[in-house]
Every structure is written in structure tokens, then in C-alpha cells.
Amino acid sequence: MTAILEARGITRSFGPIEVLHGVDFDLVPGEIHALIGENGAGKSTTMKILGGYLQPTKGELLLDGRPVTFADQREAEAAGILMIHQEFNLALQLTVEENLFLGREKRRGPFLDTRAMRAEAREWLSRLDCHVDPQTRVSDLSVPNRQMVEIARALGRNARVLIMDEPTAVLTGRETDVLLDQIARLKAQGAAILYTSHKLDEIARIADRVTVLRDGSHITTRPAAGFTEHAMAEAMVGRELSDLFPDRPDPGDDVVLEVENLTVPGHVRDASFKLRRGEVLGFAGLVGAGRTELMEGIVGLRPATGRVTVNGAPLRSGSVRAAREAGLVYLTEDRKEKGLLLGKSLTENLTLLALDRFGRLFIDKSAEEKALTTAFSEFDIRAKDRTMTAGSLSGGNQQKLLLAKTMLAEPQIVIIDEPTRGIDIGTKQQIYDFIAALAAQGKSVIVVSSELPEVIGLSSRVVVMGRGHIAGELSGSEITEDAILRRAMGVGELTGASA
Amino acid sequence: MTDTTASAAAPRFRLSFQTLGPVLALIALIILGASLNSNFLSYGNVTNVLARSAFIGIIAVGMTFVITGGGIDLSVGSMAAFVAGVMIMAMNAMVPSLGIGVPLVLAGMAVALLTGLAAGLLNGILIAKAGIEAFIVTLGAMGIYRSLTTWLADGGTLSLDFEARTFYRPVYYDGLLGVAWPIIVFAVVAILGEIAMRKTPFGRHCASLGANEQVARYSAVKVDLVRMATYVILGGLVGLATIMYVPRLGSASGSTGVLWELEAIAAVIIGGTVLKGGFGRVWGTVVGVLILSLIDNILNLASIVSPYLNGAIQGVIVILAVVLQRQGKSAD
Amino acid sequence: MTDTTASAAAPRFRLSFQTLGPVLALIALIILGASLNSNFLSYGNVTNVLARSAFIGIIAVGMTFVITGGGIDLSVGSMAAFVAGVMIMAMNAMVPSLGIGVPLVLAGMAVALLTGLAAGLLNGILIAKAGIEAFIVTLGAMGIYRSLTTWLADGGTLSLDFEARTFYRPVYYDGLLGVAWPIIVFAVVAILGEIAMRKTPFGRHCASLGANEQVARYSAVKVDLVRMATYVILGGLVGLATIMYVPRLGSASGSTGVLWELEAIAAVIIGGTVLKGGFGRVWGTVVGVLILSLIDNILNLASIVSPYLNGAIQGVIVILAVVLQRQGKSAD
């Protein structure tokens, strides 16, 4: 079949730096074409060029065999090309329905046909099995729900070409399944789909063809059949990969963090748990279980009642600063709104949390620069230029910067919410090693993650949350996907531990 | 699962304390006024207060769109003075040819509207097309119109031809079924504004622009056009307000409309529109305008204090009106 | 998607056209001035212009922090009038006990500073702790201080005791090595401000607060405290500006400091600080203040046009100064 959209020798530079070097690419109707590569390999950039958001510096695009240039995404959209961004593209102050129809409102005469739009919004969302009220403001939605809205928006527009940049990075298994079904449906309808994800099992599941990018260059394009996950991973990183998860260190006996009857109004009721020195404690649960809110309550980011004790001393509630001074820090799941100052430089972002370590009166800029250099190597942050803004890093590298920022505060206890969101497989391994090393040094880590293999592979104990309370705790060999899911859905107690 | 928690997040128009804040403040002021003076609720006083709110009110409705779209306009007060000046000079010049009568008044109104629209367009072009900070453009425009008006008036006052004025006067003082024209016009503008904000694509586009311009741009919203439109609409409404203003005082000078911009912006913010853009509420603006007018009126009703302190009382009430609103928010 | 916008925020200290915009405007004005009048560059005129700029300048430095932190303060002009009034009354009251001399002046200065700090603290508490919109709090405060000053002065002018004044006068008119005190103080404040903005954690925290309050909070920045601090610092600087202002004419009235707030904000924006917060540049503010003062000075020296049009020319130049800056940006 002939390609709908084809890229020939696409090159793209930002300022003097070239990040894509002559990439060739094509999309065929009724086919899912996956694009994989490490963080910063140029996947998002390629997609944005195809979607009309960026213009190539060199090279050409062919639409139905004819050369085209898209001045902006509006022209691309007119040609039936739609894109779901890696970073959200929603106006937070507007409602779900307003966002879904922004720029293409339904009208009745000169007026909005609000009723029709709401009904249609509800329909799209329910197709994705996402039951948020269309009148909710997006700012009030959780990150996964925001992503579902983003997806619903693209699905509702009947695209010939649908480009999806890591749509599942913030989704849990169940939602991912729903999404993949929808993608299969679109494919059956003859749409051409470009898909990227760092979750290689998804790629293996749905892709027909796979293209690998490395460092801005096209490495290979192959049929997915017979391309194993392991082979994909190695093609991406260009080296052998060993076992993903490191050994679990043995926790000590002394309790460093004790949470008693913590209640976060509206989200969490009476949560109690303990964390030991040198322990990696996993937190699992379905979306909306309240894990994020519990953690935010613990470190003082949300009003909460109950007791939090760090190393035997009660923690002053409501003060992030006090928590940090006690050695307790939290790494947010929402890096765009709560994690990084996207318009500011890398250094400013890196040192913001631990600024007092760089001089009380004056900031020691050379020490900051050194810290950046260290962070670059320690967390493998790939920035083409030290002076770029955080917002122009690739998504995965932003996550690494956020991790580096958090670790710069030299915490004793780290709570990491979704540690590997959007991180490539090679780096994931580095982060897992890093977490294990922290624990081995006698620090304690709480990993909140919606990726069950991650929780299972890292933690020596797992707390399962469901509907705002702690639904159970598993340790050692009890930790299995099945046991976690049963507890999370509230059926665990009935059947007992299924170890 | 998620739907239960999600629905707890306030849907936009729930009757929350926050929404009611300015309304409560307004009611409190009305009760205060009525208890201070028995004439407060008389037909005459109510008509006076509403009619004089009309100028700022009409402008503030336009300002709501500008602010919702993430902009600001400091030039409206002096623009009103300038439009009034131009209108008066044009009418005076047309008296010989058109004579005194409806054509003259209509011609004057057309001049005012067109001047307002043109001034708004100029602001809009400089802000949306040339990309200059709205604060600076409109601050500059404020100085420019103010001083052009003084110059047109040769340092004094521009006055409408006496007979023309007598003919035009009923546009402010008369009305329909006992409701004065300015009140009718204000009400119509407010209702149309509320509809435009809530029920038309334009209103949504304004809000999206103020919430996140990039997102709006990527959603095929014609960002520059919408932004420009907010300023043009505001300019047109300044023209309309002037059409109501000129028959009242029949003149314009360099001191006409001083501080109207601040009053209009204050009314918008008191009404619950977000200063940084992204969310606007026209009916709130109307409440804000009424609050501001009532404060003046009440201070006149009861000479409780030294007139020097009126400004202080005004300031305190404005802050209190908004405190009511915020407390609702934190209790949310 | 942010990547594209993010790249528009140019790395901070590159010598871009954008950075140079206001400086170019300033240089253009200086050349214009020098070519219009030979006395323009004389020691006397330069001293006059710089010394006069000092009040607004000192205040504008504080305003830079407030705006960088995402706030705004409309009350500074009337706060200055109020502080001056309180200072004068306090000094007059202390003359009998302290006599004329250094202690009296020092006591007066302390009163001014403390009053300024207290006023700033009040704004800060209402904004940061009570969470009321800064625009409304400071608009209210503007009315309150303005009218308290008029009331203190009984509608007239508060004048400093004649002898006290004679003693205090050199603080404005004399100086060190031929540089007038207000210029020295302004320079010191500007340098300290620039250092605080660029080299201290506080400056960073302000910028992070203005850029994204949420991120700042998650990064253990004491958001409320920093926000409050910006207003307190501004209040203190208003006090300091008043200390320089009072010895000049020895009086204060309800019309002291009218529109200073607008001038200070304009200077900040002209200087390249972002009105919505997140990025501030103290040296830019200094350039902005000088541009505004020079425009006045040149208009007085040149007498090219009808004085009625001065405001219009001012407006045009302010817009042009910023256009220079923006063009650099779009060429980026």
C-alpha cells in the first residue's frame, strides 16, 4: 500500500545544534508504525515535524505522494493529521468539554451547542472508559485523567493520520488496555498510526513496523513480527542490556518514618504505615487510589491530620521546608506543573530545592555549574547545551533532571512518585540501580508507581491502596501482580493472600 | 473509581460561597444603604445610581473580555475623553449642514462608535500583531489620548452646541417605561456580554487565550484575531459609553474619565474574573460595578465622616468585598 | 506543549538585541537631548535628572521584586505620601523634645522606614496570608493612604518645621564628592537590588514564585514568606524614598506621589521585567526609570510643541522604547 505521509531526509536544528540527522520515515493506512529510541533520540521532534508543529530544517514531507509544507499544525490538521503530545496540551482553567472542543466548537446558529458537546464529550470519554464529568476543570483532574482527555480529543476527530507521543506514560495497565483497543479499532478503520512508548511490551503487542532512532539518526525500520523486546532495547541503546532489576537490599530494623492515622480530607482516610532504614517500600493502587495525595499530605504539601514521625521526632505539619530539613523529600508525579520551571535554565531548576547548600547569602554559581556537570553524568541527562531551558529538554531528560534536583537535597528518605515516567529502558535500569544503591547506603525510599513490575521488582514490601485507604500490605514472596490487584480492587480480603 | 472524586471538584457554576461573595457584598451594601436613609430605595435614587453606573459598566463589560483573554487596558478612561471630544467637535461642525435633529445625533453617535472602534483596533494591532506588552501600549495610549483631548480643547473644555445638547439630552435623562436609556443600554450590553462569554465560541476562545496561549494556538484558535477582537470590542464599548456620557454633561475636557480605567478593572476583579486571565464572568463584573457605585452613593447618603476619609472607606469596602469571595474559596 | 515557548525565553544574559532594547532607547534619548540643548549634558542638569529619578527609582527597584514574584503594588504612590505625612508630623512633634539636630533627623528617618515597612507588611499579609488578589488589596490601600494623608493634612499641606527643614535639607541637596545624596542612595539600592536578584537565594525564590508558584511550593520554597517579603521590601524602600523626598520641599499633601505607582510599574516593564512574573531585571528597571525622567527633562528643555501635547509625546516614546525591545525578541 502507498504511504499517506512520508518524510525524506528530515533534518532539524535548534539554534546551532542539529538534533535530527536526515531521518526517512513513512506511514501507511491501516498500519501501526512504532518509533522507539532513547530519551532525547528525537522521537518527539520527528513527530512534531510530521504533525506540522515544527518545520524541518532540511528534507521534505510527502502527503499522498505529493510534497507538502505545513506552515503550522492547522494546515496539517486540515490534511487529517492529528497529534497527541507527550506534554499535555490542555488549558488548565477550562473544563474538560471546553478543552475537547477548543477551536472546533459545535454551534447552533451563533451559539454554542453545549448540550451536544457535553453528550459527545461523554461518549468519547466513555469509549476510553474514563468517567470524568465533562464540566470538571482540567486543573482538578489527576494526571492520568488529563491524559485520557488529551487522547479523547484526538480520537474524536477522525484522523487519517494519528500521531501519539508516549500516550501511556502516565496510564496504568487497565487504561492502557482500553487505549490500545481503541487504537486497534482506528487501525481497522484504515487510519495510519504513529506510536511511541518506552513500554516495549506495548510496542510488541500492537506495532506492525518499528523504526529505531538513536541520537537523531535513523537506525533501522523492520516489521515488528520477530523483533523481540530485548532486541528492540538493544537496538535503541546500542549495547547489551542485563537484567532490568537489581537485587533488593535488606532493610534494617529501625523505623525512620512512621505515619499514623493520616487523613487528607477528601482523599485519604486514616493511613498508617512504617518505613525502615535501608528499605524500598512500594505503593501500588489503581488510578485515583489517593497515593499521591497521601504522600503530599505526609510532606506538608496538603492539609492533613494525623501524626508523621521522622526518626522518632514528630514532623511539623504543613511545612515542606520542615520535611526537607528532617531529610524527607517528595518527587512529584506532575513534572510539568509541579516539578520544573520549564522556562528557566537547567541550573536554576537543579538547585532550587537545595539552594541553601549553595551559599546562604550569595549563590555560588561555580558550585552550581559543578553540580550540573555532576548531575549530567550521574543521571545521564542528555542536553545538547548547558544553557538551554528545562522545557526544551526531551521528556525523559526532564524526568532525570527532576530526579537529580530531588537527590541534590541529600535526603534520608525519598518519596518518588512515578519514578520512571517517560524514561527509556536503558535509563530505567540506571534509575533502578540508583534506587537500590540509595537503600544500600542506608537511605529509605518509597516508590509510588502505577507500573506493577516496577513496584514488584524494586520493593521489599508493598503497601496497596484502594479508594483512599490502605487496603493491605504485602512482603517478600506475597508480592505478585495478582495479589496487588485483588487488594487494590477490594477483593483481596475475601480470597486471602494469593501467594 | 475516579468519577466520584472528579465530580467533587467544583463544576463551574455551582452556587458556591465564592460565587456568591460579591453578591453578598452587594446585598450587604443595599441593606446598609436602606437602613441609613429611607430614600435610598426610592425610584429616583435607584435610577440615579444605575444610570451613572452605566458608563463604567459598559466599559467594564468590555474589560472583562480583555482581562479574560490575558490582557489589560489602561487607556479606556482617556479614550473615553478623546472619543467624547471628537464626537463633540464633529457634531458642532455638522450643525450647520445637518441642523439640529435626529440625523445630527445619529451622525455624532456614528463618529463616537467609529472613533472608539478605531482606537481599540490600534491598541489591538500593537498588542496582538506587534506583540508589545499590553500594559505599555495602553499606558502609552492613555497619555496620548489624555493629552490629545487637552490639546483639542485647547486646555479648556469642549462643549456641545447648546441647542444640539438640549436635543440630545433625553438620551441620558429619558427612557422607556420609566427606565432610563443608560440603564437599558447597560443591561443590554451586560446580557449580550454574558451570552457572548458563556454561550459563544468567542467567549471560550478568550478564556483559552488567557489560560494558555500556546494551547489555544495549537487548538486552531485564531489567537491574534481573538486578542485583537477583545480590544476592538472594548474600544467600541468605550464609544457606546461615550454616546451615553455626552448628553449627560455635554462637554469633554482633559479631566473627563480620569481613573475610569482603574474603576473598570477593579469592577472586573471584584466580580471574580481572574486578573491573569483564563476565566471571566460578565455578571460578576456588573455586580462589581454596582458595588463601586453604591459605595459612593452611600457615602453621600450619610455624612458620617470627614469627606477626606471617603477614599479610605471606599478602599476598605473594596477589600472587604473581595475578602468575602476569597474566604469562600479557602473553605471550598 | 512548552518546548517552543520555552526556547523563546532566551538564556538570560546573552547580549541580545532584546537585552539592549531599553539601553538603546536610553542612548537615543541622550543623543536627542544633547543635540537639542547644549546644557543637557551639563553637570547641573545631569544631577537634577538623576536626583529627581531617585524617588521613583528606589521604589521601582522594590517593585521589580514584587512583579518578578508575580504580584503588583498600586499603593506605593499614596503610601509615599502617607509616610511623608507621618514623618513630618512625627518630626514636628519631636522638635520640642529632641531639638533641631541629627537625633531629630535620625528619629524622623526611623519613623519613615518603620511606617513604610509596616505598610508593606500589611499589604503582604493581606496578599500572601489572606490570599486576596494583590491588585485589589493595593488598590484599596491606595485609596486608604491617599485619603488618610489628606485627612492628616486637613486637606492642605503638612510642612516640616522651618528650622528642622533647614537642617534636614542637605540630605537632598548636598552630597559626597559632588554626587548628590539621592543619587548615591539610588545607586546603592540599585546595586544591592541587582545583587539580591541575581546572586541570592531570595532573588531565585522570587523568580520561581512568579514563574510557577506550584513548582516553588513543591521545591520547599516558603512561598508565603517570600511573597510577603517582596511587599515588605517595597514598603521599606518607599520609606527610604520618602526620607530622600521630604528634605526636598519639606512638605507632603494629598497630591504627593500621585501616579508614582504607574510610573514605577512602567519603569519596571520598560526595563524588561515580565509583568506576569517569573523574570526580573533590576538594572533594566534603572534604565526604565532614567528613560522616563529623561523624557520629561527633554520635553522641558526642548519646547518643541504645545505643552498640551507633552503627554502624547511621552506616550509615544514609552511605546517606542518597548518596541525596540520586542523587535529584538521576534528576531530571536
Place this chain on the structure above:
Amino acid sequence: QDDSYTIGVAIPSATHGFMGGLNYHAQASIERLEATYPQLEFVLATAGDAGKMVNDIEDMVATRGIDALVVLPFESEPLTSPVQAVKEQGIWVTVVDRGLSVPGIEDLYVAGDNPGFGRVAGEYFAENLNEGDNIVVLRGIPTTLDNERVDAFTAAIDGSGINVLDMQHGNWNRDDAFNVMQDFLSKYDDIDAVWAADDDMAVGVLEAIDQAGRNEEMWVVGGAGMKEIIKRIMDEDPMLPVNVTYPPAQIATAIELTALGLVSSTPVSGRFIIGSQMITPENAESFYFPDSPF
């Protein structure tokens, strides 16, 4: 009750020295009259612009049921028809200082003499300067009233050969006048005299001259008789040879006459023009009121 009356007083707010004095005299005379005549009640409203003044007057009529209105129009033109409307309701109208643009509306007119204010000053300049001498002028806020004063001044020095180097607006404000005068001093090497059409501006001007150290070179004539300035004239300050009156107390006269008209049957209608007088060191004492804020 037939024998109790309410008098509304609408004046501009105290935005500069002269208006401050006017506000002071208005309040003082109201206090005095309320003490003397228990049957009188007063409503005082100050306005920052013409529109607000019209609002105030409307409120007085609609809610306070005033029997008489004393008004110092913020501007003549815009106030004319609102005041006319008040008159048409049978309310006594006293107009102060700035006449309405249609004659014959008011029952009583009490005013200073704006052209006289400029003319008296101009005549002094014409007499005391030589042909070819240079002066600069600081004008007030651009208004009709300022135009009247300046036109009369210009007419009075016409033909005397005096050179008017420059005129700028000092807006009846000390700070503005200080800045403008500083710049005049930079611009002109030879200035023989300054007319600052208001004493607030004169204060700023004197300070600027003092700073430039050019005290010997020129003298200054202000106006409206501010107490500090009068004091210096009494002390025969060579820089301040004379002053021209424009009494803020005219408002007190107007209020008192209006009150008198209501409580007694004394006929008080008509026109009272309080001429502008020259204050010289000889007569200064009689214009000196140390207790007034102005």
C-alpha cells in the same frame, strides 16, 4: 418641619493647596453655622472630577432633600445643565468661583476674579521689569480657568517688551513645578522673574532657584496667598516682592450668605465678585492667617 433646612455643598476635592484651603474654609464655616443655627443641616461632598460632582448633586437632591445648593463647579460646562435641573426643582442655587456656562441660573454668585488674578500679576511685571527682560511662566492644570488667568496675564504685559521665554504646566503641584523650574534654569541663563500662577508652585520654584544658587538673579510672584508665602512677604524677602490674592475663603462667604438667606429674610441674591488684590509687604499682615492649613 418648615423651619429646618438642609444645605448641600459640592466642591472639588483637596488635590492642591488652594483647594485644600477651600475645603478647610468650607468645613470650618459649616461647623460654625451648625453651631449657631441648630435648624440647619449640611451635606458636604467633594469630587475628583466633574462626573462625580454631578453624581453627588443628584444624590443630595434624591436622598437628602436639600433646600439649597452651594456649588463650586469642577468645570463650568458639564455642571451647567445638572445645576440647572436642580434649580428647576425650586432649590436655591449658589455658584462659587467658576461661573456656569449659561448665565442666570444661579440665585447667588460668589467668585474670585480669575482674569483679575492674571491681570494684577501681569501689571506688576509690566511695571517692575524693563524692556527686554526675560520671564518664565508656570501654568496650572490645563483648564478654562488656567487659560483665563494666563490670557489676562499675557494681555497685561503685552507691549511692555517683556520676553516670555517659556510657559509650561506645573499643574498647581510643588513637585511638578520644582522639576519644570529646574529644567528652565538649565535651559535659560538669563531669567529675571518668574510667574508661578499659584503659591504651591511658587514653593517648588523657589526651592529650584535656591538649589541653582540663582537667588540674586530673579524674583517670583505666586498667587492665592498661602500663609508661608505671605509670611515671607511680610519679612520683605527680596525674592517674593508681592502676591496676588485669590481667597479660598470665598466658599465660606458663599455658604454663610446662603444660610443667611434661608434662616432670615435678608435678600442675599446677586453677584459678589471678590477682586484679586495685590499683597505687598505693607499690607501683608492683614492677609496672614496662621491657623489655616493653606
